Amino acid sequence: MAAGGSAIRGSRVGSGPMGEQDRGFHAERVQISYWDALGNETVRSFSANVPDDEIPATIDCPSSGLPAGRDQENPPSASKLEPYKTHLAYVKERRSDDEATELLDEALLQLRTRRGTATAE
Structure with missing residues (x-):
């Protein structure tokens, strides 16, 4: 091994074991599904302690650009372009x-x- 080289390539001196327990506290999350007029589903994660009225009712669908709502049977219609x-x-x-x-x-x-x-x- 070359002088000054690391025994494990790509690791830093003093780095500990990598694992979930070493990355800190993870807040609880809730998954909310949104659907657009084409039937595309987009899932967004929100903190579990956020009140329901602060979670957006509609978002812009990343795949179609259309508005997406939480009601799969009645997705929001596209606004006039x-x-x-x-x-x-x-x-x-x-x-x-x-x-x-x-x-x-x-x-x-x-x-x-x-x-x-x-x-x-």
Whole structure:
């Protein structure tokens, strides 16, 4: 064996036996099942001393992204999905056509002034 090497490769000097009793106290847990509209089950663990009203009624299912509830027979329905909006769509919601024209004219005037091609009005 090389000088300074460990007899058990990957162990640290002074490390004791690895076992459940050496890892500390483990809190009691309860397993709660959640189901989504596709029938996927997701199980979450919660501390046994957490009141039932603090355990969430719905979660997002990691496999489908749909909401999942605790009632297998009546899973929550998916909320209305909003279509993807572009930046321009959001701007159009906030600005009227007149405001957009005015802002465009101001921006063009600034650009032409910087380039030295602005015309006197």
